[in-house]
Amino acid sequence: MKNKLRGIFHWIDERVNLRDLIEFMGKKYVPIHEHSVWYYFGGVSLFLFIIQVVTGILLLLYYKGSEELAFESINFIMSKVQFGWLIRSIHSWAANLFILAAIIHMFSVYFTRAYRKPREITWLTGMAMLFLGMGFGFSGYLLPWNELAFFATKVGTDIAGVVPLIGKPIMILMRGGDDVTGATLSRMFGFHVAIFPGLFAVFLGVHLLLVQRQGMSEPLGYEDSPETQRTMPFFPNFLLRDLLLWLLVLNVIAVLAVLFPWELGQKADLFAPAPSGIKPEWYFLFMFQSLKYIPAQVLFVDGEVLGILLFGLAGLLWTLVPFWDRKSAAGKKSRWTTYAGLFVVLYIILFTILGWLA
Amino acid sequence: MSERFGLRVMFIVFLLVSPGKASVFAQDQCLACHELIEDNHAALFKRDIHHTKGLSCADCHGGDASKEDMETAMDPKAGFIGIPQGDRISETCAKCHSNAATMVKQYDSILPLDQMEHLQTSVHWDLSTSGKEHIVQCTSCHGAHGIVPKANRNSPVHPLNIPATCAKCHSNATFMRDYNPSLPVDQLEKYKTSVHGKRNEGGDPKAAECASCHGSHEILAANDVRSRVYPTNLPLTCSHCHSDAAYMRGYGIASDQYEQFAKSVHGKALLEKKDLGAPACNDCHGNHGAVPPGVESVSKVCGTCHALNAELFATSPHKKAFDSRKLPECETCHGNHEIVAATDELLGVKGRAVCAWCHKEDSNIKGYYTARTMRALTDSLIAAEDSAIMLVAEAEQKGMEIGEAKFKLREIRQARLETRTKVHSFNLKQFQEVADGGFTDASAVTKQATEAIDQYYFRRWGLLVASLIITTLAVSLFVYIRRIENEQAVNR
Amino acid sequence: MENAEQPLSAQSKRDFLKFILGGSLLAWIASVVYPLVAYLKPPKQAEVEVTSVKVGKLQDIEKDSGQIVKFGSKPVILVRAADGKLAAFGATCTHLDCTVQFRKDLGVIWCACHNGKYDLTGRNIAGPPPRPLDPLRVIVRGEEVFISKLT
Structure with a gap:
C-alpha cells in the first residue's frame, strides 16, 4: 500500500517536481508573537470562500434564475431536495461569516501594518476581494427574489444612481434597465456566478501566491528584538492549526444552519407597496445609516450625493494606505494611522448598531 | 268666454x-x-x-x-x-297642516304636523317628468274635494282602500315606466293572493296593507337603508304586528317569530352581521304575496339559496316519504324561524341527532344504520382534519416549510363541508365518496406533516452526530499537533 | 531509535490516537459526502396524473390526417383514417423512443429515426419497431373528441 502511494508520488514528482514545493513549504516559517492569532483569519476567509464555491455550485444545480422561477426554485431546494435546506442555509450563513472574517482579516492587516512594503499588492488584491465579496453579497441577496431582497436592491441601486455623472449609467448597468425587474435578476445572477467569481479567482490567485512567496509579514519592531524571535514551521504546524480552526468554523456554520435556518420570506411582487423594515445586509448598514443622518442639503450639495462621495473617498484612501503611510513603510511607528483606523472601526461599529436598532 | x-x-x-x-x-x-x-x-x-x-x-x-x-x-x-297647480296643491294643504297655530289652536287637531316634511323627504317627492313639479301631491292620495278622516270607510286612505289607491299609479305600467321602469307593477296582483290581501279584501282593516309596511308620507325606496322594508329593517317592520300578541289574537298564529328569527342563523347574519345575503321575512314568505310556504315547497324556498342541498333532497328517498306524511321538507329537521346553524350534531342516532326521530334501531333499521355510519364518518373526518391541522401547525412552528400540506388542508376542509351537503342525498354511497376524498387528503397531509416533523428531529440529531464527529476530529487533531510539536522540541 | 526507547504504553497511546484521528476523519468525510450525494439525487417530482385530454371538435379534425397531442408529459398521436375512424396511440416509438408521425403519402404512422412503420391500428408493420404502439381510447362526446387511458 505504502509502496504504491510512493510510486504514485514518484510518478507525479518526476513530472512536476513536487519535491521543490515540499522543500519550499518546509522552509517556510510563521513568526510567533502576540499578534499571531490574526494570521488565522486569512485562512478562515479562504475556507469560507471555498465553502461558498462548493455550496454555490451545488445550488446552481437546482436554482433557476428567472423572475417566475427564482423564488419557487429556492423553495423547491429547501423543501424538496434532500439536504437542500442545509446547503442553502450554509451558503447564506457562510456568506455572512465570510464577509465578517474578511473584514477582521483586513483590519488586522491594517493595524499590524502588514500592508507596508513589499506587500502593497497583497493589500490591494485583498481590498479588491473584500469589495468583490460585498458585491457577491449584494448580488446574491436578490437571487431568491423575495420581497425584502427586491426592495433592498431597489434602494441599493438607487443610492448608486445618485452619484453625479457616472451614477445613472452605473445604476442602469446594475439593474439592466431603468427599474429593478426580472432583467436585474438575470444580471445579478450573472454577476454572482460568473463575473465576480472570475475576477475573484484572479485576485485570490495573486494574493495567495504573494503570501506564499513573501511569507508572513512580521509586525513592526519584531526584527528589532532578535532574542525573542520565535517561529513555527508553516508545514505541518501552522497548516494543521489552520485545519483545526476550519473544522471548528465548519461546526459553527452547521449549528447556525440547522438551528437558525435562513428564511425565504415572501415572493417579490413588483407592484406591491414596500414593506417596512427594509434593511441592506449588515455590512452595508453603517453606510445606509450614515446617509440617513446627513441633512438633505449641505452647502448647495445634495446630502446623499455628499455622503456617497465621502464614502467613496474614504474607501479610496483606505485602499491606498500603503502609499500614504510613509512612516510604516520606513519601519517607524505611525500613531496617526492607528488613530485613523481606530476611528473607522468605532465609526463602523457605532453606525452598524444604530442601523440595527433603527 | x-x-x-x-x-x-x-x-x-x-x-x-x-x-x-x-x-x-x-x-x-x-x-x-x-x-x-x-x-x-x-x-x-x-x-x-x-x-x-x-x-x-x-x-x-x-x-x-x-x-x-x-x-x-x-x-x-x-x-x-x-x-292650484303642481306643487301649489301641497303648499296649499301645508299652509294649515304644517302650522301648529292653525291646526292645534284653531281646530283642536291631533294630526301630526310633519306630513309635508315627510312627503318632501320621500321617494314620491322626486321631480315629475315635466320637471316643474313633484310627482305626488297631497291630493294624489287623499283626493281634493270630499276629503274625510282616514278612519272613514270612504276615505281613499282607509286601510281597505289603500291598495287600490296606491295601485292607481303603481299598477299602471305606462305611468311607472316613466319613473322606475325596473319596478314591478304587479304588487296589487300579488297582494291579492296573500293572506294580508285576502283579509283586506274581506274587510279586515287590521290586515297589513301597503302603508303598514311602507309607511305613508315618509315612503322611501326599498333599497334605501332607512326604508322600513330595507332587508335589515324588514323583520322589525313585520314584527310590528306579528309580535304584538294582542293585535294577533284571533288569527291563530304564534307571535314569537321575530324572537325566534333573531336567534336563528339567518337572523344573526342579517341583523347582527348586516349580511344582506341572509334572508329576511320576505325572502321565504314573499313580500306582497306573503303566505307561509306550503309543505312541498319548503325545499324550493330554502333551495333558492341552499340550492345543492335542495337538489340532493329532491332526488333523495326522503322527498317522497316526507311529502306523503305531510312533513315540511327542510323544516322537519332544521326548524323554521329559529333555524340555528346546522351542526354535525343533527346527524346520527344519538343525543340531539334528528335522524333517530324516525329511524329507530328496531323499526327502521336501514336508515338507522345509514345515519349512524354517516355520523361516524363525519366524526372521523373531523378528527382526521383536526389532527392534520395540529401536525401542520407543529411542523410550521418548528420552522419547517410545509406550504404544500397547508394548502392541502383546505381540501380536507372542502371535503368535510361537502359531506355536510351530501348528507341531504341520504345516500351512504354518495356521502362516502366525498368523505373518502377527505380521508385521502387528510392522510396525505398527515404524512407530509409527519415527515416534516421527523425531518426536524433528523436535522437536529444529524447536527449532533456531525458535531460529535467534528469535535472528536478536532480534539484528536489538536492532540496530534501537540505531539508533533513536542517531538519537534525534543528533536531540536 | 527513540521510538524503541519509549515505553510500550506510549506506543499504544499513539496508535490509539492515530486510530481515533483516522476514524473520525473517515466519519467526517462520510458526514460531508452523504449530504452532498443525497443533494445531487434529483427529488421525485409529483407528476400530474393525466387520464384524459380534450383534443378539440370532431369537425376540426380532417379525415386522413394525424396530429400529435400533449397527454400529460407524453406525446400521443391521434390519427383519423380516410373513412373517418379515429384512433390514438402513444406517440413514442417502441424502438428507441423517438416520436412518431403520420405519413399521409404512405398512409401509415412512421418514425423518422429508423424508418419504422405502423399501420393505423398501431401494429408495427415494417422497420425496427419490436412491438405495436401503446393504444389509447378515443371518446367522442357530442362534438368534442377526448383521448383517455385504457382502463
Missing part, C-alpha cells in the same frame, strides 16, 4: 228665483253658487271634513267668498288662484 257668459246668465236666473237664500251668500258665496250650478266639486265638498270644520272654497282656491258678484269674488286681485 261663452261658458263664462252662460254661468253669469244662470246666476242671474238663480238670484231671481230664490231671493230667500240670501243668508247663505253671507257665509260662503262660492259654495252656494257652485252648488246651485250642480258643480260636483261643491257637492263633494259639502261632505268634506274641511267643510265641517268651517273652511271655505276660498281657503284653498283664494278669492273672496263673501262677495256675491262672481267678478269680484273670483278676481285675481282678491287673491283668487283658481285650481
Whole structure:
C-alpha cells in the first residue's frame, strides 16, 4: 500500500517536481508573537470562500434564475431536495461569516501594518476581494427574489444612481434597465456566478501566491528584538492549526444552519407597496445609516450625493494606505494611522448598531 | 268666454228665483253658487271634513267668498288662484297642516304636523317628468274635494282602500315606466293572493296593507337603508304586528317569530352581521304575496339559496316519504324561524341527532344504520382534519416549510363541508365518496406533516452526530499537533 | 531509535490516537459526502396524473390526417383514417423512443429515426419497431373528441 502511494508520488514528482514545493513549504516559517492569532483569519476567509464555491455550485444545480422561477426554485431546494435546506442555509450563513472574517482579516492587516512594503499588492488584491465579496453579497441577496431582497436592491441601486455623472449609467448597468425587474435578476445572477467569481479567482490567485512567496509579514519592531524571535514551521504546524480552526468554523456554520435556518420570506411582487423594515445586509448598514443622518442639503450639495462621495473617498484612501503611510513603510511607528483606523472601526461599529436598532 | 257668459246668465236666473237664500251668500258665496250650478266639486265638498270644520272654497282656491258678484269674488286681485297647480296643491294643504297655530289652536287637531316634511323627504317627492313639479301631491292620495278622516270607510286612505289607491299609479305600467321602469307593477296582483290581501279584501282593516309596511308620507325606496322594508329593517317592520300578541289574537298564529328569527342563523347574519345575503321575512314568505310556504315547497324556498342541498333532497328517498306524511321538507329537521346553524350534531342516532326521530334501531333499521355510519364518518373526518391541522401547525412552528400540506388542508376542509351537503342525498354511497376524498387528503397531509416533523428531529440529531464527529476530529487533531510539536522540541 | 526507547504504553497511546484521528476523519468525510450525494439525487417530482385530454371538435379534425397531442408529459398521436375512424396511440416509438408521425403519402404512422412503420391500428408493420404502439381510447362526446387511458 505504502509502496504504491510512493510510486504514485514518484510518478507525479518526476513530472512536476513536487519535491521543490515540499522543500519550499518546509522552509517556510510563521513568526510567533502576540499578534499571531490574526494570521488565522486569512485562512478562515479562504475556507469560507471555498465553502461558498462548493455550496454555490451545488445550488446552481437546482436554482433557476428567472423572475417566475427564482423564488419557487429556492423553495423547491429547501423543501424538496434532500439536504437542500442545509446547503442553502450554509451558503447564506457562510456568506455572512465570510464577509465578517474578511473584514477582521483586513483590519488586522491594517493595524499590524502588514500592508507596508513589499506587500502593497497583497493589500490591494485583498481590498479588491473584500469589495468583490460585498458585491457577491449584494448580488446574491436578490437571487431568491423575495420581497425584502427586491426592495433592498431597489434602494441599493438607487443610492448608486445618485452619484453625479457616472451614477445613472452605473445604476442602469446594475439593474439592466431603468427599474429593478426580472432583467436585474438575470444580471445579478450573472454577476454572482460568473463575473465576480472570475475576477475573484484572479485576485485570490495573486494574493495567495504573494503570501506564499513573501511569507508572513512580521509586525513592526519584531526584527528589532532578535532574542525573542520565535517561529513555527508553516508545514505541518501552522497548516494543521489552520485545519483545526476550519473544522471548528465548519461546526459553527452547521449549528447556525440547522438551528437558525435562513428564511425565504415572501415572493417579490413588483407592484406591491414596500414593506417596512427594509434593511441592506449588515455590512452595508453603517453606510445606509450614515446617509440617513446627513441633512438633505449641505452647502448647495445634495446630502446623499455628499455622503456617497465621502464614502467613496474614504474607501479610496483606505485602499491606498500603503502609499500614504510613509512612516510604516520606513519601519517607524505611525500613531496617526492607528488613530485613523481606530476611528473607522468605532465609526463602523457605532453606525452598524444604530442601523440595527433603527 | 261663452261658458263664462252662460254661468253669469244662470246666476242671474238663480238670484231671481230664490231671493230667500240670501243668508247663505253671507257665509260662503262660492259654495252656494257652485252648488246651485250642480258643480260636483261643491257637492263633494259639502261632505268634506274641511267643510265641517268651517273652511271655505276660498281657503284653498283664494278669492273672496263673501262677495256675491262672481267678478269680484273670483278676481285675481282678491287673491283668487283658481285650481292650484303642481306643487301649489301641497303648499296649499301645508299652509294649515304644517302650522301648529292653525291646526292645534284653531281646530283642536291631533294630526301630526310633519306630513309635508315627510312627503318632501320621500321617494314620491322626486321631480315629475315635466320637471316643474313633484310627482305626488297631497291630493294624489287623499283626493281634493270630499276629503274625510282616514278612519272613514270612504276615505281613499282607509286601510281597505289603500291598495287600490296606491295601485292607481303603481299598477299602471305606462305611468311607472316613466319613473322606475325596473319596478314591478304587479304588487296589487300579488297582494291579492296573500293572506294580508285576502283579509283586506274581506274587510279586515287590521290586515297589513301597503302603508303598514311602507309607511305613508315618509315612503322611501326599498333599497334605501332607512326604508322600513330595507332587508335589515324588514323583520322589525313585520314584527310590528306579528309580535304584538294582542293585535294577533284571533288569527291563530304564534307571535314569537321575530324572537325566534333573531336567534336563528339567518337572523344573526342579517341583523347582527348586516349580511344582506341572509334572508329576511320576505325572502321565504314573499313580500306582497306573503303566505307561509306550503309543505312541498319548503325545499324550493330554502333551495333558492341552499340550492345543492335542495337538489340532493329532491332526488333523495326522503322527498317522497316526507311529502306523503305531510312533513315540511327542510323544516322537519332544521326548524323554521329559529333555524340555528346546522351542526354535525343533527346527524346520527344519538343525543340531539334528528335522524333517530324516525329511524329507530328496531323499526327502521336501514336508515338507522345509514345515519349512524354517516355520523361516524363525519366524526372521523373531523378528527382526521383536526389532527392534520395540529401536525401542520407543529411542523410550521418548528420552522419547517410545509406550504404544500397547508394548502392541502383546505381540501380536507372542502371535503368535510361537502359531506355536510351530501348528507341531504341520504345516500351512504354518495356521502362516502366525498368523505373518502377527505380521508385521502387528510392522510396525505398527515404524512407530509409527519415527515416534516421527523425531518426536524433528523436535522437536529444529524447536527449532533456531525458535531460529535467534528469535535472528536478536532480534539484528536489538536492532540496530534501537540505531539508533533513536542517531538519537534525534543528533536531540536 | 527513540521510538524503541519509549515505553510500550506510549506506543499504544499513539496508535490509539492515530486510530481515533483516522476514524473520525473517515466519519467526517462520510458526514460531508452523504449530504452532498443525497443533494445531487434529483427529488421525485409529483407528476400530474393525466387520464384524459380534450383534443378539440370532431369537425376540426380532417379525415386522413394525424396530429400529435400533449397527454400529460407524453406525446400521443391521434390519427383519423380516410373513412373517418379515429384512433390514438402513444406517440413514442417502441424502438428507441423517438416520436412518431403520420405519413399521409404512405398512409401509415412512421418514425423518422429508423424508418419504422405502423399501420393505423398501431401494429408495427415494417422497420425496427419490436412491438405495436401503446393504444389509447378515443371518446367522442357530442362534438368534442377526448383521448383517455385504457382502463
